[in-house]
Amino acid sequence: MDKTISQDDAPREVRIEPYEGPAGGWGSARSLVEILTREGVPVTGAAMLTKQNKPGGFMCTSCAWAKPAKPLTFEYCENGAKATAWEQTRRRATPDLFAQHTVTDLLGWSDYALEEAGRLTHPMRYDHASDRYRPCTWEEAYAEIGRELKGLDPKSVVFYASGRASLEASYMYALLARLYGNNNLPDSSNMCHEPTSVALPQSIGSPVGTVRLEDFEQTDLLLFFGQNVGSNSPRMLHPLQEARRRGASIIAFNPLKERGLERFTDPQSPMEMLTRSSTRISTQYHQVKAGGDLAAITGICKALIAADRDAKEAGRPAVLDHAFITEHTHGLDEFVRFCDGQDWAALERRSGLSRHALEGTAAVYARARAVIGVYGMGLTQHRRGTETVRMLANLLLLRGNIGKPGAGICPVRGHSNVQGQRTVGITEKPELAPMDKLRELYGFEPPMEKGLNTVEACEGVLDGSVRAFIGLGGNFLRAVPDTSVMEPAWRRQRLTVQIATKLNRSHLVNGEVAYLLPCLGRIEIDRQATGPQSVSMEDSTARFHGSRGVADPVSPQLRSEPAIIAGIAKATVPANPRIDWDAWVGDYAKVRRAIEATYPKVFHDLDGRMFDPGGLAKPLPARERRWETDTGKANFAVPGGLEADPDLPERGGEILDLITLRSNDQFNTTVYGYHDRFRGIDGTRDVLFMNRADIGRLGLRDGAQAAVETVSDDGVSRRLGGLRVVAYDIPEGNCAGYYPEMNVLLPLWHHDAQTKTPAAKSIAVRIAAEG
Known part of the structure; x- marks a missing residue:
């Protein structure tokens, strides 16, 4: 293997041509066979997949979509199968790999090549003198990590969680941080759905959605905003297909036409596969401009309010649910004044949609008995992401579509347990953690000072106030904004510790003392003192x-995440007679009993019921129309404005809005390959999707090389070149490129005003030809 390039980074043939097939179908089947074969698990991997998302089996390590009580024969999707093959690959990143390659060499590898090196097998310590990782013992690692943490101010240490760790590991991790003395517990929610966690408590008193899987069987209409179901949560396509077959409408709002929201062929249907037939998913598809969802939803609300007023004057039945509004809501009058005051021309300009389209959506909504509002990061990752989520809640409240069968608000979460981590204490906000219970159960004084979220942790790295980073999974440094600014600052930390299954770029940019600790994957048998263990998680x-x-562990040197957390805890925090870390590791049921004791209103017999078909339901007061808000009712909210970026120049001319995207051959920062089938891209990720009119207006051409530069006045140059221009069906004034490569263009300060979630779906950029 060459010292500066991986075998998986060899030159590839690039093919760019439209893909006409549906989501699912033979394309999905071929992709599954390809990755199982490539990872060397064509037989064992296929056998494992029969147990994926099944009662008594293992939960998918990919997305957090719901697990049905009556699973399909194959209860996994293309990306879920890729995640299983990716984890259970026969490739190994042994100490020999690190003996052959310096860290500087490995930094030249692509994201794909690093992870394709295989599963990590031994604990490693970074040696600065040789610029190599060298193997060490677990005892050595725990001892030095503990010594380093004891010598640091607790306020200077960050405990990051990626969103895949189990409830048991997450509970232990949050407890470790608070015993150590801080609430510095950022997680991947900070980068994606934090606006949900803030907006929904303000609106309906719940930090999570109100929809259960069974609601999809009773709904008349689904409204989709900024969520690419075909790539990010493909198992949802089955209930969507069933909803369409019984006559429900689906209206999609998204800048790009995503195939999963257009057509779907069920790979588990022999008839559909043989006849190559497919189901049309969306009955209407509106290509809203980047950042235009707030204006679009406002327009729908304005149309509904006007239609209700007209109906009253004409003596027809009301359009709004006035009985629900009177009994259950607060603030309607102010919201009506706001909507009435919006100019249709401004709404059309900002949303990119016509008044006719928005009024047409309102008319369908007005006829529907039960409506679900589904959304993803296309709503949340904006400067006004929190306000946009509240506007969607407003829309649903107007006709009583929260708290009845077949209706509700449905944020689609990413990582497989990112929602569950918050439930058991992974939060930087002390008011969201049961500090009184922790004090009572464990006899210590929990820290009450607000901790650092993701953006604040990055700011702390830049200004030097953050001195250590512990990463429970993930690829933090690759996932955050301003990567070209963050990487040099990252090296100034005293300690960096990464708990991981496979190698990624975050493991190669190290502090003065750095450890890489390999953990068991969720699919592997976790053998502890009392026998094989089970873990739990929460779905969307x-x-x-x-x-x-x-599956058997890939190396006898691996430790489970709970075991690693316990090892660090025992070496770092004072012994506590009420916490037996070894007993918890020996029997995870004891951790679950601790979770139940800490959250008695949320968990009832978690240990006994977590394998119930369909799972154990978490209480959702808003689902029962109990509003745990300051007013005691669901609240209508008025946004501060409709511009996605109120402090940046008006778009137009040479300034475009850049949207970051995932390929259907990746999950978050994990790149499974270079084949974005649905968008017709094969062999490269260095592309920039543009509207043909913008290509011509800016003096470019389809297939030309271009560079993108961020528009900002902070004195920092953010530029990415070597991108191939691809003419694509995207709104004029918008362009798009792949995450995480485009993160170099995303300023750290460019985030949602209330939550600091990076605004990655609307970045002001200029584009220029290269060569």
Whole structure:
């Protein structure tokens, strides 16, 4: 293997041509066979997949979509199968790899090549003199990490969680941080759905969605905003297909036409596969401009309010649900004044949609008995992301579409347990953690000072106030904004510790003392003192599920995440007679009993019921129309404005809005390959999708090389070149490129005003030809 390039970074043939097939179908089947074969698990991997997302089996390590009580024969999707093959690959990143390659060499590898090196097998310590990772013992690692942490101010240490760790590991991790003395517990929620966690409590008193899987069987209409179901949560396509077959409408709002929201062929249907037939998913598809959802939803609300007023004057039945509004809501009058005051021309300009389209959506909505509002990061990752989520809640409240069968608000979460981590204490906000219970159970004084979220942790790295970073999974440094600014500052930390299954770029940019600790994957059998262990997690619909590993560990040197957390805790925090870390590691049921004791209103017999078909339901007061808000009712909210970026220049001319995207051959920062089938891109990720009119207006051409530069006045140059221009069906004034490569263009300060979630779906840029 060459010292500066991986075998998986060899030159590839680039093909760019439209893909005409549906989501699912033979394309999905071929992709599954390809990755199982490539990772060397064509037989064992296929056998494991039969146990994925099944009661008594293991929960998918990819997305957090709901697990049904009556699973399909194959209860996994293309990306879920890729995640399983990726984890259970036969490739190994042994100490020999690190003996052959310096860290500087490895930094020249692509994201794909680093992870394709295989599973990590031994604990490693970075040696600055040789610029190599060298193997060490677990005892050595724990001892030095503990010494370093004891010598640091607790306020200077960050405990990051990626969103894949189990409820058990997450509870232990949050407890470790608070015993150590801080609430510096940022997680991947800070980068994606934090606006949900802030907006929904303000609107309906719940930090999560109100929809259960069974609501999809009763709904008349689904409104989709900024969520690419075909790539990010493909198992949802089955209930969407069933909803369409019984006559429900689906209206999609998204800048790009995503194939999963257009057509779907069920790979589990022999008839559909043989006939190559497909189901049309969206009955209407509106290509809203980047950052235009707030204006679009406002327009729908304005049209509904006007239609209700007209109906009253004409003596027709009301359009709004006035009985629900009177009994259950607060603030309607101010919201009506806001909507009435909006100019249709301004709404059309900002949303990119016509008044006719928005009024047409309102008319369909007005006829529907039960409506679900589904959304993803296309709503949340904006400067006004929190306000946009509240506007969607406003829309649903106007006709009583929260708290009845077949209706509700449905944020689609990413990582498989990112919602569950918050439930058991991974939060930087002390008011969201049961500090009184922790004090009572464990006899210590929990820290009450607000901790650091993701953006604040990055700011602390830049100004030097953050001195250590512990990463429970993930690829933090690759996922955050301003990567070209962050990487040099990252090296100034005293300590960096990464707990991981496979190698990624975050493991190669190190502090003065750096450890890489390999952990068991969720699919592997976790053998502890009392025998094989099970873990639990929460899906997007607030149900808890158990998971049992089915494969032997790839190395005897691996430790489970709970074991690693306990090892660091024992070396770092004073012994506590009320916490037996070893007993918890020996029997995870004891951790679950601790979770139940800490959250008695949320968990009831988690240990006994987590393998119930369909999972254990988390209480959702808003689902029962109990509003745990300051007013005691659901609240209508008025946004501060409709501009996605109120402090930046008006778009137009040479300034475009850049949207970051995932390929259907990746999950978050994990790149499974270079084939974005649905967008017709094969062999490269260095592309920039543009509207043909913008290409011509800016003097470019389809297939030309271009560079993108961020528009900002902070004195920092943010530029990415070597991108191939691809003419694509995207709104004029918008362009798009792949995440995480485009993060170099995303300023750290460019975030949601209330939550500091990076605004990655609307970045002001200029584009220029190269060569």
